[in-house]
Amino acid sequence: DAKTTQPTSMDCAEGRAANLPCNHSTISGNEYVYWYRQIHSQGPQYIIHGLKNNETNEMASLIITEDRKSSTLILPHATLRDTAVYYCIVRGKTSYDKVIFGPGTSLSVIP
Amino acid sequence: SAVISQKPSRDICQRGTSLTIQCQVDSQVTMMFWYRQQPGQSLTLIATANQGSEATYESGFVIDKFPISRPNLTFSTLTVSNMSPEDSSIYLCSVESGFEQYFGPGTRLTVT
Numbered sequence: 540d541a542k543t544t545q546p547t548s549m550d551c552a553e554g555r556a557a558n559l560p561c562n563h564s565t566i567s568g569n570e571y572v573y574w575y576r577q578i579h580s581q582g583p584q585y586i587i588h589g590l591k592n593n594e595t596n597e598m599a600s601l602i603i604t605e606d607r608k609s610s611t612l613i614l615p616h617a618t619l620r621d622t623a624v625y626y627c628i629v630r631g632k633t634s635y636d637k638v639i640f641g642p643g644t645s646l647s648v649i650p
Numbered sequence: 651s652a653v654i655s656q657k658p659s660r661d662i663c664q665r666g667t668s669l670t671i672q673c674q675v676d677s678q679v680t681m682m683f684w685y686r687q688q689p690g691q692s693l694t695l696i697a698t699a700n701q702g703s704e705a706t707y708e709s710g711f712v713i714d715k716f717p718i719s720r721p722n723l724t725f726s727t728l729t730v731s732n733m734s735p736e737d738s739s740i741y742l743c744s745v746e747s748g749f750e751q752y753f754g755p756g757t758r759l760t761v762t
Contacts, residue, residue, distance in 0.1 A: 546725045550693050558662040572761070575751075580756075581755060581756075582654075582742050582744075582753030582754050582756050583693065583742075583753045584753070585751065585752065588749075588750075624692075626692070632749050635681075637683075637695055637698070638695070638744070638751050639695060640685075640692045640694070640695075641692060642692050643692060
């Protein structure tokens with residue numbers, strides 16, 4: 540079973556920051572927080588991952604709370620192409636740790 | 651990174667028949683995964699396939715229904731056997747590379 544809880548859907552105005560929350564209260568010490576997104580009719584795409592420090596890459600920023608029980612994915616300037624389902628996933632970092640998807644958050648970026 | 655291709659991209663099949671889906675990766679990988687995504691749903695892991703060993707199936711999936719081959723480090727097949735309309739889904743291949751997981755474009759299967 541998925542170890543995360545996310546809102547079912549969110550809207551965001553184009554050009555504004557999209558903040559997608561995720562709760563993972565049962566995360567263990569060696570588990571990472573991963574984010575993927577799935578644009579309609581495509582395979583999921585890796586966005587970012589982190590352990591306990593905040594992370595940033597060219598796509599997004601990941602903010603993890605100090606107790607690691609929740610995190611927020613930030614898309615700093617959302618565009619219409621960011622409309623997708625966003626999945627927050629908790630997993631270990633070995634090849635044998637499976638990527639188990641929950642229902643995710645459907646983000647709609649509105650013009 | 652890893653680039654994954656799947657064949658066919660889509661198919662319409664009659665119930666009772668079988669379809670074999672191919673997954674090709676542009677680099678050698680140890681772990682390959684097969685997922686199913688039913689209409690309007692999230693992805694569900696079917697099985698994990700390592701080269702040189704039998705696939706490991708998740709709860710609710712069995713080898714007789716979804717036989718998997720993994721003949722080398724860049725290729726795998728998933729067969730959907732004795733299909734019924736409930737098997738209509740998108741089937742996705744995935745690989746692990748550098749602690750990130752990459753997904754193919756999927757095979758959209760419709761069973762009539």
